[in-house]
Amino acid sequence: MIGASREDINSLEAGCCMLSLEHFTREFWSTIIDNELIWSQHMTVMCDEIEALYNRVFARQPKINDLIINVPPGTSKTTICSIMATCWAFANMPSIRILVVSYSDDAVIGIADRIKVIMNSERYKELFPWVKIRRDMNNKHNLRTSHNGEF
Secondary structure, X not given: OOOXXXXXXXXXXXXXXXXXXXXHHHHHHHHHOOOOOOOOHHHHHHHHHHXXXXXXXXXXXXXXXXXXXXXOOOOOHHHHHHHHHXXXXXXXXXXXXXXXXXXXXXXXXXXXXXXXXXXXXXXXXXXXXXXXXXXXXXXOOOEEEOOOOEO
């Protein structure tokens, strides 16, 4: 955009990221994944379904149904559903409380670590300055935001 300030560009990018989990995922993928992002249609479907579910939460509407995602291992399910969606949800609603479970404690610690890597990245802080991790409530299993949101 010709003549647009860095703040204007960041504001537009933040808005796009907040509206679309897919856009958010594409923006922050390289923050935690070294490999080039190769987008596939199933990733769009996952993002759309998760986004629809969270949008009802953001609007404080009752849930319509549960969401079960069955895709083979190695198809970015954990990255999108547990990591990106959590960071995206905090950007949209810093007071949200999210529970992520997995088959092992080590897996949960790895998920929590990657969530913190994204949320502590300069880009995330630049786009979503209202989301801050509290220093007194930040350990290897969970975190709390300054708005008392929890993971």
